[in-house]
Amino acid sequence: MSQTLITAENILFYVTVIAYFVSTACYFYYFAARSGKAAQIATALIAAGFVFHTLSLIVRGIGAGRIPLSNQFEFATAFAWGIALCYLLAYRKFRVSAMGTFIAPILFLIIGYAAMQSREVRDLMPALQSNWLVLHVSTAIISYGSFAVSCGISLLYLFYDRLSAERQSAMPDKKKLDQMSYRVITFGFLFLTIVMITGAIWAQRAWGHYWTWDPKETWSFITWLIYALYLHLRINRHWIGKRTAMFAVIGFVCVIFTFIGVNTFIPSIHSYA
Amino acid sequence: MKLLKKIWGVFHSMKCAIVLLVILTAACVAGSLIPQGEVASYYTTVYPEWAGKLILTIGLDDMFSVWWFIVMAGLLCLNLVLCSILRFPQLLRNYREGYTLEARKKRNRPEDWRWMPREETSVRNVFSALHFKPIAQESDGETWQYAVRNRVGIWGSWICHLGMIAVIIGFGLGQKYMLDTYVYGVPGQEKQVEEAGLCVAIDDFEVKLRDDYTVEQYQAQITVKDEKSGKEASGTTRVNAPFHAFGMDFFQNSTGWAATAKAYKGSELLDEQVLCQGELISLEEIPLQVQMTAFYPDYYNDGTGPTTLTPLLKNPVVIYTIYYDGNFFQMDAIGTGLPIQIDDYRFVFENPQQYTLIQIVKDPTMAYVGLGGILVILGIILAFFCRTEELWMRENADGSYVVFCRSVKGAELFADAVEGALRADGEIAEARQPSDGADEPLGQTDDESVLSDDGGRKSERAASESVPSDDKGGKSDQTDNKLTAQMRTEENSGTDEISAGTKKEEGEHVTDFDHR
Numbered sequence: 001m002s003q004t005l006i007t008a009e010n011i012l013f014y015v016t017v018i019a020y021f022v023s024t025a026c027y028f029y030y031f032a033a034r035s036g037k038a039a040q041i042a043t044a045l046i047a048a049g050f051v052f053h054t055l056s057l058i059v060r061g062i063g064a065g066r067i068p069l070s071n072q073f074e075f076a077t078a079f080a081w082g083i084a085l086c087y088l089l090a091y092r093k094f095r096v097s098a099m100g101t102f103i104a105p106i107l108f109l110i111i112g113y114a115a116m117q118s119r120e121v122r123d124l125m126p127a128l129q130s131n132w133l134v135l136h137v138s139t140a141i142i143s144y145g146s147f148a149v150s151c152g153i154s155l156l157y158l159f160y161d162r163l164s165a166e167r168q169s170a171m172p173d174k175k176k177l178d179q180m181s182y183r184v185i186t187f188g189f190l191f192l193t194i195v196m197i198t199g200a201i202w203a204q205r206a207w208g209h210y211w212t213w214d215p216k217e218t219w220s221f222i223t224w225l226i227y228a229l230y231l232h233l234r235i236n237r238h239w240i241g242k243r244t245a246m247f248a249v250i251g252f253v254c255v256i257f258t259f260i261g262v263n264t265f266i267p268s269i270h271s272y273a
Numbered sequence: 274m275k276l277l278k279k280i281w282g283v284f285h286s287m288k289c290a291i292v293l294l295v296i297l298t299a300a301c302v303a304g305s306l307i308p309q310g311e312v313a314s315y316y317t318t319v320y321p322e323w324a325g326k327l328i329l330t331i332g333l334d335d336m337f338s339v340w341w342f343i344v345m346a347g348l349l350c351l352n353l354v355l356c357s358i359l360r361f362p363q364l365l366r367n368y369r370e371g372y373t374l375e376a377r378k379k380r381n382r383p384e385d386w387r388w389m390p391r392e393e394t395s396v397r398n399v400f401s402a403l404h405f406k407p408i409a410q411e412s413d414g415e416t417w418q419y420a421v422r423n424r425v426g427i428w429g430s431w432i433c434h435l436g437m438i439a440v441i442i443g444f445g446l447g448q449k450y451m452l453d454t455y456v457y458g459v460p461g462q463e464k465q466v467e468e469a470g471l472c473v474a475i476d477d478f479e480v481k482l483r484d485d486y487t488v489e490q491y492q493a494q495i496t497v498k499d500e501k502s503g504k505e506a507s508g509t510t511r512v513n514a515p516f517h518a519f520g521m522d523f524f525q526n527s528t529g530w531a532a533t534a535k536a537y538k539g540s541e542l543l544d545e546q547v548l549c550q551g552e553l554i555s556l557e558e559i560p561l562q563v564q565m566t567a568f569y570p571d572y573y574n575d576g577t578g579p580t581t582l583t584p585l586l587k588n589p590v591v592i593y594t595i596y597y598d599g600n601f602f603q604m605d606a607i608g609t610g611l612p613i614q615i616d617d618y619r620f621v622f623e624n625p626q627q628y629t630l631i632q633i634v635k636d637p638t639m640a641y642v643g644l645g646g647i648l649v650i651l652g653i654i655l656a657f658f659c660r661t662e663e664l665w666m667r668e669n670a671d672g673s674y675v676v677f678c679r680s681v682k683g684a685e686l687f688a689d690a691v692e693g694a695l696r697a698d699g700e701i702a703e704a705r706q707p708s709d710g711a712d713e714p715l716g717q718t719d720d721e722s723v724l725s726d727d728g729g730r731k732s733e734r735a736a737s738e739s740v741p742s743d744d745k746g747g748k749s750d751q752t753d754n755k756l757t758a759q760m761r762t763e764e765n766s767g768t769d770e771i772s773a774g775t776k777k778e779e780g781e782h783v784t785d786f787d788h789r
């Protein structure tokens with residue numbers, strides 16, 4: 001990768017990190033001081049950060065000569081990009097700024113994690129040279145991004161009772177928050193299913209077996225089971241509300257563990273990503 | 274009999290499904306955190322004694338093949354089969370008869386939303402704005418318009434379950450009946466694969482390196498001969514691009530170093546074999562064996578242990594181990610072509626080259642698992658993205674209208690969309706009024722309302738649920754002109770319905786599941 005492109009990618013990446021950081025701070029200020037202006041700035045910053053973020057990914061892709069989705073840094077930054085994308089889509093649909101207060105910190109933490117990873121551009125080992133892998137990781141980004149958003153909405157739900165009546169009345173009611181979270185989860189669940197199937201196809205073509213209970217596979221399956229449980233528990237009326245909101249948060253903790261925890265704590269054939 | 278009925282009842286219930294899913298999840302967590310397939314002593318030394326014993330007793334060391342894990346997965350599958358069989362006629366009936374005006378009128382549901390807009394125009398266009406195609410109907414002397422969309426969506430969960438059944442059964446049978454074996458060798462070698470009834474000849478093997486010595490691709494050229502029919506097929510297998518022949522896949526799995534080992538007695542050549550790393554050459558006349566333990570193409574040792582500087586054959590060195598009578602005798606490093614002398618016997622490693630390991634897999638159920646996966650995706654799309662939604666309205670005798678809507682997935686959000694469409698039609702001019710913030714399309718000005726543009730609507734809804742009043746601030750006043758009343762219960766709902774409804778309101782799925 002040429003030095004110019006490396007510099008361009010670095011600048012774009014750090015501008016993105018700063019935009020997400022300031023946005024998080026603005027959301028906190030908005031939540032604490034009820035400043036509508038701060039919320040608008042925060043959302044605009046995420047949108048601006050998203051544009052820089054997209055550019056940084058494009059520059060890296062051009063520099064590496066491939067779609068940049070193949071190591072821990074690339075996946076972490078793409079994961080953050082997915083969260084920003086899903087948040088902006090959810091915001092467009094639901095127009096609830098308050099959820100940003102809970103989602104922006106997640107976004108910042110993930111891009112912060114990306115910033116700590118090695119940024120080196122390496123050529124791909126043969127197993128990673130697969131279009132199925134590209135499809136696998138791209139769908140994972142959307143899926144994980146949706147789960148982050150649903151986690152944010154659910155956290156808002158769990159905080160709802162602590163807010164003053166006045167603030168509550170300026171927000172969608174709890175039932176609606178619950179349904180928003182549910183809709184976003186169904187979107188993430190569809191994508192997670194596609195992630196597992198494309199991953200299985202890739203594994204089959206690369207190693208001859210589509211499912212070997214490798215820890216990363218197992219954890220994505222655990223996450224999938226947790227969300228399947230969430231969907232079924234919803235059908236049981238006693239579980240709608242606080243408990244399902246907690247489930248959505250636990251589901252996202254599993255997502256994070258699948259992404260970071262498995263690589264850190266458990267040896268796996270997925271160790272490179 | 275009663276007990277049997279009860280057991281049957283439990284077996285096809287969703288409660289049972291939830292318990293099984295929880296157990297399977299917990300088992301997967303254990304199976305991923307506890308290293309699998311180690312020797313027994315590993316668990317008793319690494320874990321506290323009681324934990325080690327527990328792991329070994331209940332098979333947590335072999336989680337995904339232990340009998341109770343398989344039984345749980347089997348029960349989940351049985352549960353799914355029963356639930357699918359039982360739900361099928363209900364779903365079919367619901368699909369055919371459940372989505373008509375008559376059915377809707379008969380089953381007034383507390384969770385059906387309704388509005389009474391004052392202006393005619395804002396009602397009629399709602400159907401088209403939301404892409405509903407209404408059918409006008411006379412019923413009990415009243416004129417109604419009824420429309421349903423995505424009725425097919427009610428099949429979503431059923432199709433998803435069907436897919437899961439195929440995946441579980443397919444995967445289970447695949448594990449049992451799959452052929453999974455391998456051959457390895459260097460170019461020029463031909464190997465028999467008895468389990469597969471094949472003979473595999475390795476014609477060529479190449480490791481493509483980049484300038485920085487990282488591997489770009491492993492590629493083997495092979496010829497496969499079916500022993501029974503005598504037919505042959507040749508092809509290339511690469512990582513991510515297996516060769517397919519005789520219903521089997523041949524994967525380029527891994528590689529390592531091999532060398533030709535020669536054994537001499539004096540100048541007489543006793544034996545010559547190609548040894549891959551780990552293999553031995555044995556002599557017939559005395560119990561002497563030499564193993565090719567490891568190989569370094571560009572050997573380097575700075576005292577911290579042997580390593581290779583490059584993957585190129587610049588300074589090839591073999592690490593060998595000698596066994597006498599089955600016992601370890603000596604281990605050392607030697608360059609290729611140099612002799613290892615043991616009494617009268619001499620061993621030489623020559624012609625180092627890379628061997629390929631080709632995995633041969635025939636998984637007869639993989640297609641079913643794939644089909645199951647497609648069904649699961651299709652089912653999820655139908656269940657969540659083809660949401661069955663209904664919109665209907667009654668023309669009152671005085672010319673006013675009542676609009677109703679219903680959805681079992683995210684009812685509140687659908688009601689919001691209907692309400693938005695109702696309002697938008699008559700209020701485009703108002704919606705375009707100058708607005709302070711992006712959050713407030715209808716022109717709210719106070720900061721707090723930025724929390725959501727829904728804020729205004731919500732207070733208006735809450736107010737209109739009690740008494741329609743003029744006593745509301747800002748934008749609510751404006752919208753109230755259009756929406757005079759909006760309630761969550763039908764006029765003609767009996768008291769029973771309403772009380773049941775207060776419970777059901779919590780979970781709009783419940784009624785639907787009961788119904789189906």
Ligand code: HEM
Binds near residue numbers: 288290
């Ligand atoms: C891992 C296995 C399973 C998966 C992936 C799965 C998937 C789904 C999905 C996606 C839905 C739609 C949820 C919604 O509409 O909100 C659903 C609903 C449902 N599932 Fe499952 N399910 C599984 C296991 C089971 C089992 C074992 C049962 C056994 C009784 C079951 C019973 C039901 C029922 C009764 C519904 C409600 C249907 C409706 O109201 O539309 N599920 N399932």
